[in-house]
Amino acid sequence: MKASGICSPHAVTALLGCLAAGLSAAALAGDFSVTPIRIFLDKDRKADVVTVKNDGTEPLRFEIRPKTWSQGPSGEDVYTDTADLLVFPKLMALKVGEDRDIRIGMKIPPGATEKTYRVFITELPPARPEASDRRTANVGFLIN
Helix, strand or coil: CCCCCCCCCCCEEEECEEEEEECCCHHCCCCEEEEEECECCCCCEEEEEEEEEECCCCCCCEEEEEEEEECCCCCCEEECCCCCEEEEECCCCCCCCEEEEEEEEECCCCCCCCCEEEEEEEEEEEEECCCCCCCCCCCCCEEE
């Protein structure tokens, strides 16, 4: 991570996108942390790592999705799926107190134009036991 405020040819910003799911108290998002929240990739640093830690009391599951970021004509944020970034893993589960690294790397060479990305780390609903005969539904909310 660079200490200066100047962006490199490819700036990758990892932002937190939480998806809380469930119909009861489980609709509240889990307690987790992401560090760092901003990384910069360039010709010398083609990959970096972001760490997610489960600080809560329940196991958590996540989906990780890279997006390009731009602004629309009215200044609104526009996110588009991208293949420019490699992200691994794309899905992960964390036990209570566990932390895990997400590797983020560029698939394309640096160019003359700076590009900005967001990596959404989306909390998924808890896994349900297979032996359930109860019919349930999950509802998700994107908190941006």
